[in-house]
Structure formats: structure tokens, C-alpha cells
Amino acid sequence: xxxxxxxxxxxxxxxxxxxxxxxxxxxxxxxxxxxxxxxxxxxxxxxxxxxxxxxxxxxxxxxxxxxxxxxxxxxxxxxxxxxxxxxxxxxxxxxxxxxxxxxxxxxxxxxxxxxxxxxxxxxxxxxxxxxxxxxxxxxxxxxxxxxxxxxxxxxxxxxxxxxxxxxxxxxxxxxxxxxxxxxxxxxxxxxxxxxxxxxxxxxxxxxxxxxxxxxxxxxxxxxxxxxxxxxxxxxxxxxxxxxxxxxxxxxxxxxxxxxxxxxxxxxxxxxxxxx
Numbered sequence: 525x526x527x528x529x530x531x532x533x534x535x536x537x538x539x540x541x542x543x544x545x546x547x548x549x550x551x552x553x554x555x556x557x558x559x560x561x562x563x564x565x566x567x568x569x570x571x572x573x574x575x576x577x578x579x580x581x582x583x584x585x586x587x588x589x590x591x592x593x594x595x596x597x598x599x600x601x602x603x604x605x606x607x608x609x610x611x612x613x614x615x616x617x618x619x620x621x622x623x624x625x626x627x628x629x630x631x632x633x634x635x636x637x638x639x640x641x642x643x644x645x646x647x648x649x650x651x652x653x654x655x656x657x658x659x660x661x662x663x664x665x666x667x668x669x670x671x672x673x674x675x676x677x678x679x680x681x682x683x684x685x686x687x688x689x690x691x692x693x694x695x696x697x698x699x700x701x702x703x704x705x706x707x708x709x710x711x712x713x714x715x716x717x718x719x720x721x722x723x724x725x726x727x728x729x730x731x732x733x734x735x736x737x738x739x740x741x742x743x744x745x746x747x748x749x750x751x752x753x754x755x756x757x758x759x760x761x762x763x764x765x766x767x768x769x770x771x772x773x774x775x776x777x778x779x780x781x782x783x784x785x786x787x788x789x790x791x792x793x794x795x796x797x798x799x
Contacts, residue, residue, distance in 0.1 A: 529616075530570055541758030542570060548757055549573040551640035553628055553656060555604040556580070557589035557737055558670045559646035560611075561746030564591050567612035567619060569754065575636040576608040577624040589739040628655055638663045638797065642753060645669040646746075650702040651710040657696050661789040662797035666691045666756065668749045668763075669701070674736045683736070684770040685745035689752060689763045692794045694783035699766060744769055748776065 530542045550571050552559045555578040563576055582590060582597035582604060590604065592611030605623035612621045626632040628647070637643055637656075643665045645656045653669060660667040672685035688701050696702050752763040766779035783790070 533570065537758040537760055544757050545570045546572055549639065549641045550644065551575040551577065551636045552644045552646060553577045553633070554646035555608050556586070556646065557739065557742040558672065558746055559644065560591035560608060561743050562644050562646060562750060563608040563612055564615070565746060565750040567615040569750065572616065572619045574612060574619065575622045575624055575640065576605040577626060577628065577633050577636055578604045579625060579627045580604050582607060589737055589742055628652055634659060637665060640665055643667045644749065649710060651707045653696055653702060654707055657690065657789055660690065661695065661794050664692065664795040664798060668753055669696055670745050670749050672737065672741050672745050682770070682772045683741055684768065684772065685741060686769065687745060687749045687752060687767045689765050692790050694765050695787060695789045697789055698783040698787035701766065741771055744771065
């Protein structure tokens with residue numbers, strides 16, 4: 525591209541690969557601990573058109589992991605999407621970051637997904653991931669979905685995350701990535717949820733309480749996702765369908781299980797929104 529900015533990138537995947545990255549339009553849903561890492565890394569990689577989608581503002585508890593946020597953003601109630609815009613355009617003045625301050629269920633968010641070449645899902649609830657899966661399937665958009673989590677106590681403590689890739693031949697549903705019990709509970713009315721919890725009990729995570737979350741674990745998972753994006757866009761290799769990072773035992777593994785056939789999202793509605 526005749527630009528020293530990307531000379532080290534081009535040493536790995538060539539000028540044509542860099543041109544493909546620069547031309548890619550990326551939409552990121554969720555600009556918290558994971559999404560802010562993704563936005564930053566895409567900015568350094570050379571993605572110039574980004575649409576970050578989020579409906580939240582910076583709080584004091586965000587500052588341990590929200591890349592680009594500063595203390596002054598708390599009093600200013602700065603929107604997370606505006607933090608992303610400020611950060612990416614500071615990294616690369618040629619970048620065009622178009623923030624969407626909205627929920628995923630809005631027409632604004634749907635339009636941003638429909639306009640994307642690649643979508644990153646950085647959400648915290650599986651019901652929202654299911655909504656995103658449907659939108660990406662309808663508009664035939666490649667989706668990199670990210671998640672981090674922790675659990676256990678003492679010697680049983682675990683922490684890590686995963687990256688799942690969906691592109692019409694396997695998705696979060698037919699690869700059994702989503703927690704169907706969590707989705708069912710989140711889909712209930714408040715009255716139904718109260719009855720359900722009284723009968724069956726409920727885990728802390730389902731109550732919406734926040735657990736441990738640190739910047740380094742988010743960074744590892746985001747880096748895995750952006751690397752899979754890089755190889756996908758440049759043509760270096762096919763992205764892996766499902767990567768799992770286990771920080772407590774310092775491993776990254778891949779799930780090679782085939783998706784369930786006849787998936788509604790992969791075959792039933794794939795590309796139907798383009799007709």
C-alpha cells in the first residue's frame with residue numbers, strides 16, 4: 525500500500541492482504557471489556573470502517589478492563605461507543621468510526637449489521653447472542669462471537685473464554701455453544717422468572733450479578749478472535765470454528781465436533797434478509 529504504517533503487517537500477509545483488511549467494514553456489538561480490545565486491535569490492524577454498537581456508558585467498575593476509557597469518562601458519563609471512536613481514530617486518523625448508541629434489538633443496530641462485511645459479537649448474555657446469530661444469518665454475515673467467564677472456588681477456580689466462528693456452515697446454535705437454560709430464563713416475564721427461580725433455584729450468573737473479570741483474560745480472547753479475523757480476510761487459512769482458552773491451565777484448544785445438520789440458522793434463514 526506504499527505506507528510504512530503497515531509494512532510489518534504486509535511482511536506477514538502481503539500488500540493484497542492489507543488492502544483487504546483496510547477495505548473491510550466491521551461491526552462490533554458490545555463495547556465493554558471484550559469489544560474495546562477488538563476495536564483497538566482492528567484499528568492497529570488497519571480496519572478503517574468500524575461501527576461499534578452499545579447502549580451503556582463508562583462507570584467506575586469499567587476502568588479495570590475497558591480499553592481507552594479514562595477516569596474523566598465516569599463523571600462525563602461517556603458512551604462506550606464514543607470511547608471506541610476516540611480511541612480508534614486516535615490510533616489511525618484515516619479511520620471512520622460510526623458509533624451506534626442502541627440496543628441490539630433496534631433498527632439502527634440491525635442496519636449496522638446488515639451493512640457490515642464481518643461482525644464481532646462481544647455480548648454477556650446468551651439470549652442476546654441468539655438474537656445476533658439470527659440477524660447475522662438473515663443477512664449472511666460472518667460472525668466471530670467472543671465470551672469470557674469464570675467459575676469455581678479455591679482449588680476448583682477456573683477462568684478463560686472462547687471464540688466461535690459462524691459463516692453459514694455451523695453457528696452458535698448447531699455447535700451447541702449457547703446455554704439453553706439461561707436463554708429460557710432470560711426469555712421469561714418477571715412473573716414467570718419468579719416462579720421458575722422459586723421452583724428450580726437460580727445460579728448467581730442468571731441473576732445478573734457481576735463476577736470476576738480482568739483485562740488480560742479479555743485481551744487473550746479478543747486477540748484470538750482478531751487473529752482468526754485476520755486469517756479469514758487475508759486468505760491465510762480458514763478460521764477455526766471454535767477455540768477455547770483455559771487460563772487456569774494455560775491452554776488454547778479447538779473443538780472439531782461437526783455442527784448438527786439441518787440447522788435453522790445455517791440453512792433455513794441464511795441470506796433470507798438479502799432477498
